[in-house]
Amino acid sequence: MEQWYVYNKKADFAGLSQKFGISPMLVRILRNREITEEAAIDKYLHGTLKDLYDPFLMKGMNAAVSCICNALDHHRKIRVIGDYDVDGVCSSYILKTFLQKAGGRVDVRLPDRMQEGYGMNENMAEEASRDGISLIITCDNGISAVDAVRAARDRNIEVIVTDHHEPPQVLPAANVIIDPKQEGCSYPFRELCGGGVVYKVVQALNQVLGLQEESLLDDLLQYAGMATIADIVPLIDENRILAAEGILRLRKTHNIGLRALIQIRGLDRESINASRIGYVIGPCINSAGRLRHAKIALELLEEQDPGIAEQLAVTLSELNEERKNLTASQEQLSLQILREQMKRGREIDKVLILYLPEAHESVAGIVAGRLKDEFHRPAIVITNSGEGLK
DSSP: OOOOOOOOOOOOHHHHHHHHTOOHHHHHHHHHTTOOSHHHHHHHHHOOGGGSOOGGGSTTHHHHHHHHHHHHHTTOEEEEEOOSSHHHHHHHHHHHHHHHHTTOEEEEEOOOTTTTOSSOOHHHHHHHHHTTOOEEEEESOOTTOHHHHHHHHHTTOEEEEEOOSOOOSSOOOOSEEEOTTSTTOOOSOOOOOHHHHHHHHHHHHHHHHTOOOHHHHHHHHHHHHHHHHHTTOOOSHHHHHHHHHHHHHHTTOOOHHHHHHHHHTTOOGGGOOHHHIIIIIHHHHHHHHHHSOTHHHHHHHHOOOHHHHHHHHHHHHHHHHHHHHHHHHHHHHHHHHHHHHHHTTOOOOSSEEEEOTTSOHHHHHHHHHHHHHHHTSOEEEEOEETTEEO
């Protein structure tokens, strides 16, 4: 039988507890997370927008801002290419909203999860060329889109990649790459989500353009906060500030679509917290990309008509319920298969591999995650897709 031990690191728990007005247990938790300096503890507990870092510390930010400003000055068409999850939808909304306020000719293209898969692809580059797009800006994707970026550049389209995922060995030949995890980036915090990275971009743009859109930047915090929480990035440093400030603004949101969704889900706006975002609001927004198309979620954020917003909110809520039912049925089936094996005396494999032919592509990963949690080992779920097994 395995034995687990909790390693307690030493610190002045009583002194720090008294100084910051928190329990010794919380001090111990912070110590075990290597948050030890008094300044770091104070920032963790009481961080504000003033503690956000200068966006121009991020590698490529000057070049990106220059490229975007040039496109704005010459009224060139800009296309934002996002992703189909909460982070991708929110980051696309943040960027489009700000660029439109700056007078930009901008639209958004989100991928179809089942038909196109993740991120920017070569067809999107060809499509952008046909539509007269001069600049593509990716959100929450693009750091691995080597072929797609090359296809765009071959068509004389400038590309700015904004992403937060780990860069591969070979980077795309974009005009500019903004990713705090890329080599040579000295930005003080590398764990931002896609929405956080894009928020830094609009911060930088606002400084250079001199729009003085502080109220807009303040409003956009709610989407950066939602993305940060829903993408499950570490809630420390800037992420903790973005999440906390985003929650405060979401509680008082004027976004007609979000207000409709909050009402449809029976939530009290003043009670919205990270849990409500992570387990209620976020999954509804995610469900569009999982079962239909993420553009439904983007339309919800952009909708100005309360009646249409309510219809979109109902659609997202129903899609989320459908997603939960699909997940539950396949999870039960997978558990039944594994328990039958155990009844027959067969030992559970060290790596679980299950073939669930009727599982929807978008829930296969969720089911695998649940199996991993249940049996404490890696899990792979294979299902039928339009082009074979996935």
